[in-house]
């Protein structure tokens with residue numbers, strides 16, 4: 120059986136176009152600080168009319184194969200997580216097969232997984248389980264999380280974003296799954312869903328989704344701790360993981376979530392809670408579960424108590440989600456990519472705990488153990504390939520008016536046929552895929568911006 124199965128390599132793509140949350144606040148007539156402090160977000164990336172979940176995933180997969188020098192014939196399973204519906208039958212995975220067919224590889228299992236923001240985690244578990252199983256044929260698994268998060272005008276709109284992330288799975292990984300330590304919570308809720316198939320926008324009950332998220336977190340943590348105690352024979356507390364990574368619809372919810380884990384540890388009388396924290400949280404010890412979700416004082420006090428630990432254990436995971444926004448299935452893994460980016464030199468030997476949540480609802484808390492690994496599958500090489508700082512720096516800020524215009528055009532184009540795009544790829548980096556046309560039979564066509572052309576101030580530098 121394969122050992123230390125997990126993540127060998129990662130690459131991330133997000134659109135180069137974004138809007139500042141501060142500018143959006145002013146444009147929307149929201150009070151100053153509502154999006155930046157209230158939601159905790161800095162910027163929001165979005166696809167223009169030449170990008171979508173398929174083009175972003177084509178870009179992410181091609182880039183990963185190229186930068187880690189992976190022979191496309193060496194991929195034996197390809198799984199996609201997405202909640203952005205382009206086609207009710209044809210999977211995004213089949214679009215990605217264009218990359219592999221060219222090399223004569225059509226022997227690739229796997230299709231798409233969908234349940235709100237959880238589909239990527241389901242896809243990742245499928246790949247890890249495959250490599251650990253008797254059906255494994257010795258080749259790599261590849262997971263792609265790709266989503267464009269867009270909302271109708273209103274309070275949820277600033278919690279959008281877009282990205283694709285590609286994750287290579289195999290044995291002897293620098294980022295290995297501790298598969299025994301997993302706790303899930305799945306139930307039926309109408310917190311966020313997409314029943315209107317003529318629209319890309321979800322129906323969302325924002326407040327309910329926040330409570331569902333926190334209830335699922337509590338339940339997963341309980342199951343996770345029980346599994347840990349069963350296999351390790353001792354209590355788990357937040358001191359037992361170096362970092363905690365959360366699915367991040369907006370940063371404020373991540374702050375609340377970590378505070379909730381601290382409160383859980385307090386209720387469980389875990390060793391991570393010192394005397395001062397115990398005193399501060401004592402007035403809330405008799406609240407029922409339901410009361411505790413609605414209690415604003417508890418929310419405030421637990422966030423204060425958790426702040427130093429949040430800064431140490433969570434803040435290094437927040438860069439990309441704050442800069443790009445909610446990326447749905449890619450959001451958790453973009454938070455993990457932020458950790459690799461900012462702390463890759465210190466992660467060897469450390470445990471990282473992740474919490475995946477998808478409305479509707481499905482959630483799992485799981486655990487990874489990190490090692491430096493060997494080139495090209497090393498933590499330092501993953502950080503260097505992802506080039507997060509470089510990609511963030513190369514972006515182009517657009518004004519909110521332009522963002523709104525693009526949203527209107529995309530509403531019109533959603534589910535439409537018989538159109539060609541502007542094919543304007545001047546803002547895209549070389550090697551990026553873009554949508555050129557949807558024909559009269561709804562068939563979608565993509566092109567790749569030539570490698571070698573560099574973008575400078577929105578103009579191609581090689582004379583085009």
Ligand SMILES: CC(C)(COP(=O)(O)OP(=O)(O)OC[C@H]1O[C@@H](n2cnc3c(N)ncnc32)[C@H](O)[C@@H]1OP(=O)(O)O)[C@@H](O)C(=O)NCCC(=O)NCCS
Pocket residue numbers: 150151152153154156157158236274275276277278311323324325326328329332368369371372476478
């Ligand atoms: C998150 C969401 C519910 C916020 O909606 P809203 O109507 O703007 O909510 P609020 O008015 O409560 O404001 C949000 C926060 O900003 C704070 N705020 C408001 N104005 C502010 C200001 N000027 N300065 C600082 N903070 C401000 C509020 O106090 C609130 O903070 P709190 O959560 O700590 O109480 C909405 O954006 C949404 O539905 N998003 C999508 C749903 C989602 O992603 N769910 C997650 C599950 S996956």
